Amino acid sequence: MSSVEATTTPAADSATVEQTGGIRIRNLTHRYGRGPGTVTALGPIDLEVAAGEFLMLVGASGCGKSTLLRILAGFEPVRDGQVEVGRAAPVPGVGSGVVFQQxxxxxxxxxxxxxxxxxxxxxxxxxxxxxxxxxxxxxxxxxxxxxxxxxxxxxxxxxxxxxxxxxxxxTSLLLLDEPFAALDALTRDRLQDDLRRVSAESGRTNVFVTHSADEAVFLGSRIVVLTRRPGRIALDLTVDLPRSGVDPDELRASARFAQLRREVASAVKAAAA
Structure with missing residues (x-):
């Protein structure tokens, strides 16, 4: 068996979310502005994430990825729907660490x-x-x-x-908003390797925003692709690649990695149309 042969990662379920303090999103819609100028940026969205999952949010610019991350961090209020991090509503500076693009x-x-x-x-x-x-x-x-x-x-x-x-x-949750987007390719690959390793060691739940199908498949145990605004879930994909015990370069060169990358890239393109 190849060291990059697929392994399964169980999807989140309600019992796991409740017992271990994952993320629960119910019928979430987020709007900016008021009156005729109101813009619906996101939703409606229903999503559950189990503790320890590495969730990648992927989609074209303006699809609501960063908005959803800010809601999870407590930086944006929840006005329509329900969001729980653990068993409580998100509060800024409580329950999650945040890494920005800069x-x-x-x-x-x-x-x-x-x-x-x-x-x-x-x-x-x-x-x-x-x-x-x-x-x-x-x-x-x-x-x-x-x-x-x-x-x-x-x-x-x-x-x-x-x-x-x-x-x-x-905190049990780490939120990352395109933290490697401004870096050169070699540095980005090195930091992706580091983050994958640190994530496996810490056992924290991660939610990571990216535009890159390659980055999503390499880092994520699960990938959610959002449609163009208002962002809705177009694809919810479990990444059946090993999370440890494999060389990063070998993983990136595997046939299954390439297949998943094509599937995500195709979904992003279709969702943005």
């Missing part, structure tokens, strides 16, 4: 200072922060960078710091 680090802080500040807000005692900081930086392969200034490290390294900072919070 690192958004504090330039007046060192690399370690950025992570320690997140640990402070997460309630980690002062005497434990240095050890936890070093552990998180090691997890994203940034050992011995704690004392360096933000501008002294590369863009890819800055994005790793942003991921470490998001992991600093004791």
């Amino acid at each position: 690192p958004r680090l504090f330039p007046w802080q060192t690399v370690g200072g950025n992570v320690e500040l997140a640990l402070k807000y997460a309630g980690v005692p002062r005497e434990l922060r240095a050890a936890r900081r070093d552990e998180l930086l090691a997890r994203v392969e940034l050992d011995d960078t704690a004392a360096r200034r933000v501008w002294e490290i590369s863009g890819g390294q800055q994005q790793r710091v942003a991921i470490a900072r998001a992991l600093a919070a004791n």
Whole structure:
């Protein structure tokens, strides 16, 4: 059997969502503006995500991917429908870590200072922060960078710091909004490898927004493609590729990877038409 031969990943079900604190979305619609200028950006959407899943949201620009992510983060209010992260409505800064397209680090802080500040807000005692900081930086392969200034490290390294900072919070959900879109191809591939590994180690639920079918198939255990505005679910696909114990380059070169990538790319194109 090839090391990239398909393995199955169970889809979410209601019992799993309730018991382990996944995501539950019921009849969600989101609109911007009022009166004649109202724009329906999203919905209606029904979706359940089990704890530990790596969900990729894919679709053309303007389909509502980032809107849905902001709703899950608590940055946008839920006015029509129901959204639960765990068993509660989303609250900004509570229940999830967020990584944006740009690192958004504090330039007046060192690399370690950025992570320690997140640990402070997460309630980690002062005497434990240095050890936890070093552990998180090691997890994203940034050992011995704690004392360096933000501008002294590369863009890819800055994005790793942003991921470490998001992991600093004791949350079960990590939300990522195209965090690798502005990076060069080699750095992007390296960070995808890192994130896939960190995700497998942490066991957190991940929701990741992307335009890329290739990125979606490589990172995701499940892919949801949204239609053009208002975004609705056009495809909900379980990715039956191994999550560990396989070389990333071998995985990307496998026939099953190529088949899934074509299926997702075709669905995105059809959904945007």
